Amino acid sequence: MALAAGAMLGLTAFLPAAEAADSSLLFLAEDVPSGLDPDGPSIAIPTTQLGMVQLLEPLIAYADKASPNEDGVKMPDFSKPVGRLLESWSYDPGTLTWTLKLRHGVKSCAGNEFTADDLLYTYARALNVGGAVPNAWFLLNMASVKGFSTDVFSSDPEVAKKAKTLGDGVRKVDDYTVEVTQTEPNPLFLVNIAVTISQGVFDSKAMKEHATADDPWSYNYANNVNLPSFGPYCLESWTKNSEIRFKANPNYYRGKAPIEHVIIKKVPQGGNRISILRSGQAQLIQGMTPNQYDSIRKMPGLSVSGVYGNEGLFVVMNFKNPPFDNIKLRQAIAYAMPYDRVIQVGYGGQAKKWESVVPSTYPGFVAHEPPYTYDPEKAKQLLAEAGYPGGKGLEKYADQFKLTYVSEKETTLGPVVNQIRSALAAVGLPVTLDPIPQAQYGDRQIVKKDLAFAINDQEKPIGVDTGYAMQLFFVSKAAGGINNMVNYDNPKLDAMWAKARVEPDTAKRDEILAQMQNILMRDVVWLPVVEFKTQWAHSDKLKGFTWNPGNSLLLYDLHY
Amino acid sequence: MTQVPPLSAAVPARRRSRRPAIPWLLGFAVVFAGGAIFMAAFGGYVVPFDPTDSAFMPSMPPPALSEVPGLLWSLVTGSQTEPIHWFGTDSSGFDVFSRVLCAPRIDLSIALASNAFALLIGIPFGLIAGSFRNPLTELMMRVSDVLQSFPVFISAMILVALGGQSIINVILALSLLYAPIYVRLTRTEVLTQKSKGMVEASRAIGQSELNIAIKHILPNSMGPALVQSSVTIGFAILLTAGLSFVGAGVRPPTPEWGLMIATGANDIVLGQWWTSVFPGIAISLTVFSFAVIGDALERRYNR
Numbered sequence: 077m078a079l080a081a082g083a084m085l086g087l088t089a090f091l092p093a094a095e096a097a098d099s100s101l102l103f104l105a106e107d108v109p110s111g112l113d114p115d116g117p118s119i120a121i122p123t124t125q126l127g128m129v130q131l132l133e134p135l136i137a138y139a140d141k142a143s144p145n146e147d148g149v150k151m152p153d154f155s156k157p158v159g160r161l162l163e164s165w166s167y168d169p170g171t172l173t174w175t176l177k178l179r180h181g182v183k184s185c186a187g188n189e190f191t192a193d194d195l196l197y198t199y200a201r202a203l204n205v206g207g208a209v210p211n212a213w214f215l216l217n218m219a220s221v222k223g224f225s226t227d228v229f230s231s232d233p234e235v236a237k238k239a240k241t242l243g244d245g246v247r248k249v250d251d252y253t254v255e256v257t258q259t260e261p262n263p264l265f266l267v268n269i270a271v272t273i274s275q276g277v278f279d280s281k282a283m284k285e286h287a288t289a290d291d292p293w294s295y296n297y298a299n300n301v302n303l304p305s306f307g308p309y310c311l312e313s314w315t316k317n318s319e320i321r322f323k324a325n326p327n328y329y330r331g332k333a334p335i336e337h338v339i340i341k342k343v344p345q346g347g348n349r350i351s352i353l354r355s356g357q358a359q360l361i362q363g364m365t366p367n368q369y370d371s372i373r374k375m376p377g378l379s380v381s382g383v384y385g386n387e388g389l390f391v392v393m394n395f396k397n398p399p400f401d402n403i404k405l406r407q408a409i410a411y412a413m414p415y416d417r418v419i420q421v422g423y424g425g426q427a428k429k430w431e432s433v434v435p436s437t438y439p440g441f442v443a444h445e446p447p448y449t450y451d452p453e454k455a456k457q458l459l460a461e462a463g464y465p466g467g468k469g470l471e472k473y474a475d476q477f478k479l480t481y482v483s484e485k486e487t488t489l490g491p492v493v494n495q496i497r498s499a500l501a502a503v504g505l506p507v508t509l510d511p512i513p514q515a516q517y518g519d520r521q522i523v524k525k526d527l528a529f530a531i532n533d534q535e536k537p538i539g540v541d542t543g544y545a546m547q548l549f550f551v552s553k554a555a556g557g558i559n560n561m562v563n564y565d566n567p568k569l570d571a572m573w574a575k576a577r578v579e580p581d582t583a584k585r586d587e588i589l590a591q592m593q594n595i596l597m598r599d600v601v602w603l604p605v606v607e608f609k610t611q612w613a614h615s616d617k618l619k620g621f622t623w624n625p626g627n628s629l630l631l632y633d634l635h636y
Numbered sequence: 637m638t639q640v641p642p643l644s645a646a647v648p649a650r651r652r653s654r655r656p657a658i659p660w661l662l663g664f665a666v667v668f669a670g671g672a673i674f675m676a677a678f679g680g681y682v683v684p685f686d687p688t689d690s691a692f693m694p695s696m697p698p699p700a701l702s703e704v705p706g707l708l709w710s711l712v713t714g715s716q717t718e719p720i721h722w723f724g725t726d727s728s729g730f731d732v733f734s735r736v737l738c739a740p741r742i743d744l745s746i747a748l749a750s751n752a753f754a755l756l757i758g759i760p761f762g763l764i765a766g767s768f769r770n771p772l773t774e775l776m777m778r779v780s781d782v783l784q785s786f787p788v789f790i791s792a793m794i795l796v797a798l799g800g801q802s803i804i805n806v807i808l809a810l811s812l813l814y815a816p817i818y819v820r821l822t823r824t825e826v827l828t829q830k831s832k833g834m835v836e837a838s839r840a841i842g843q844s845e846l847n848i849a850i851k852h853i854l855p856n857s858m859g860p861a862l863v864q865s866s867v868t869i870g871f872a873i874l875l876t877a878g879l880s881f882v883g884a885g886v887r888p889p890t891p892e893w894g895l896m897i898a899t900g901a902n903d904i905v906l907g908q909w910w911t912s913v914f915p916g917i918a919i920s921l922t923v924f925s926f927a928v929i930g931d932a933l934e935r936r937y938n939r
Contacts, residue, residue: 347905421690494690
């Protein structure tokens with residue numbers, strides 16, 4: 077409480093009374109952006125993405141569904157892409173070429189007009205792969221855009237240099253027309269250019285003004301100073317590890333944002349965020365536990381808006397770590413999983429059982445049949461078939477059964493992992509808990525890929541496509557699976573994806589993707605447990621909540 | 637107005653400065669600390685719930701005070717067959733009462749073990765440093781001073797981080813940090829004892845310095861360190877809880893007071909006070925009890 081009081085005093089000092097008006101918003105989050113460059117080192121951090129999406133403008137987005145969900149949150153209709161920086165687009169299957177017609181009259185925060193040069197600069201920068209993470213390149217490579225090959229990483233400097241030159245895959249036709257050619261008929265192009273945090277377009281003039289001889293693509297400037305783009309907000313000030321301030325872009329082509337000033341302030345302790353929200357000084361908070369959201373729902377003057385978007389919790393079991401290479405054992409764990417308890421105790425009922433490895437809101441999702449249910453007897457039977465009756469023989473794998481999770485999420489994941497540990501122990505699995513810091517977890521998941529047994533609630537495909545998820549998480553490393561954290565290597569699955577990714581017939585493609593989901597569920601490649609609500613707590617005067625696949629709240633949609 | 641009587645010149649100065657003894661407080665402290673030690677040994681066998689097994693009732697509040705007599709009576713009469721969550725449940729559905737009672741196994745074990753190790757390190761080094769004055773023992777004392785000059789909590793965090801998060805490493809870290817206290821206390825007492833006649837007499841009859849140190853000086857120099865140890869046990873409990881509170885101590889779901897407070901702290905603002913308050917009270921009373929016992933021992937030693 078002392079901390080809360082201290083935090084409130086601090087906020088009182090920094091937030092003038094006049095700012096508590098309808099034109100301002102104080103948003104409290106677990107952190108503020110560590111960087112702003114989409115190819116920067118902190119791209120995977122949600123609070124970093126929260127900052128980026130306010131500044132960047134995508135080429136396309138999705139239209140809202142006709143009616144909001146039960147919490148009043150507007151949901152996107154993934155079958156209806158709408159132009160943002162694009163006025164229109166067309167595709168010629170004969171030449172595998174997309175013709176992109178750019179919107180006229182769009183101005184950046186700096187007042188520069190959006191033209192084809194900005195898009196070409198953005199693509200050329202992606203191809204340069206000079207940032208900490210080749211995020212923008214990866215999505216264009218995944219979409220089979222000509223020229224975006226792995227040659228950019230060649231150890232031969234000449235090959236790499238040549239590959240980094242934007243060739244005829246992306247061509248400027250005139251100031252408002254760009255043509256993009258693919259190497260194969262890959263439908264992911266349209267999906268991927270909707271991903272704001274990867275494919276948002278830079279204000280090339282502003283970027284070039286801050287280029288240096290050492291940093292010709294302004295990575296340092298974009299990551300540490302400002303991210304010049306055509307989005308609804310402009311950066312007003314930014315103190316890393318403390319706060320970031322946005323001011324509505326006066327030139328924004330869809331009209332100036334209803335809320336002129338937004339401050340995102342770091343308040344690490346969830347209890348303190350609630351205290352400040354209750355005091356009325358803040359209007360919006362995020363990153364609370366389900367239990368806390370549940371309590372806030374009952375507080376006068378406050379609301380919780382939530383949506384089943386694309387967030388889910390799953391169990392990681394690494395195929396490189398015996399005994400998790402045993403499919404029967406994996407299935408036994410799937411049947412020993414206490415799904416209902418996780419939903420009720422871990423998420424206070426704000427979750428539902430997850431029946432596949434892709435979000436159920438995504439096109440192409442297919443629920444596994446028959447579903448894995450909590451069935452301890454069947455789990456014991458499978459465990460015996462796996463060669464470990466009653467768990468005998470697993471003692472030597474005690475180290476592998478350390479259930480790893482992010483220690484910073486103890487308040488959220490603690491109740492979940494405790495339910496799982498108890499249930500698995502009941503069938504003879506020697507599970508212990510192993511909370512480790514977020515940074516260590518991320519390194520082991522993404523770089524080393526050596527997490528033997530872990531809980532993950534942060535990975536999700538932000539490209540709205542089942543194939544996107546397959547490419548990202550499940551195909552083998554040799555086939556380009558960049559985030560295959562369980563080291564699953566199934567040549568049959570790789571072959572199916574190779575076929576699906578170039579299949580022009582949507583029905584046939586969906587059929588292959590459905591078969592792939594069934595294989596993944598049969599082998600329990602991920603053990604999907606629950607899909608949980610993405611939630612925000614806020615003043616009940618704040619309206620306009622709209623979910624997008626990036627999961628970062630777009631402040632432009634909010635109003636009083 | 638009552639006039640304060642002048643201090644009697646007959647009262648020795650040392651006794652004048654001392655607080656009066658409170659027998660009932662000492663009795664309470666002995667009983668409470670004894671109870672904590674008992675729970676450390678047998679807590680797991682007497683608690684109503686498995687402290688690491690989740691009930692399907694997260695964040696359940698404890699029964700209201702007005703309900704407690706009725707519940708107790710129903711237990712006596714046998715009409716209540718199910719165990720009661722006397723202190724409620726936490727966000728994982730763990731029984732707070734059972735966890736509070738089982739926590740001494742970790743907290744006290746760490747505190748007692750680290751204190752024992754610290755004594756084992758500190759007393760011999762203190763004896764050597766006091767008995768033999770040479771550059772090596774001076775260096776030993778400077779190292780000891782350096783160790784003491786760092787903030788204990790920060791040092792403990794660093795040591796646990798370097799060694800890895802485990803109970804053994806917490807014990808080793810605390811031992812290392814508390815040993816210099818005993819080194820200095822023992823050395824000071826050794827220097828005092830060295831000037832006493834019995835030492836001179838031992839030398840006169842030809843006993844070696846080592847023999848004198850072990851046979852005559854050591855037994856008479858251990859008192860301050862042993863008195864200090866009860867206070868150090870209290871500090872070690874606090875430090876263990878503090879390390880767990882910041883995530884550097886024992887791992888969940890181990891029942892440990894600091895970890896329980898940390899888990900519940902975020903929910904206090906929602907009115908869910910019981911997950912933090914009960915372990916907080918347990919820590920306070922345990923540390924207080926050891927402090928009172930230490931005070932009594934000191935009084936006895938100085939008599």
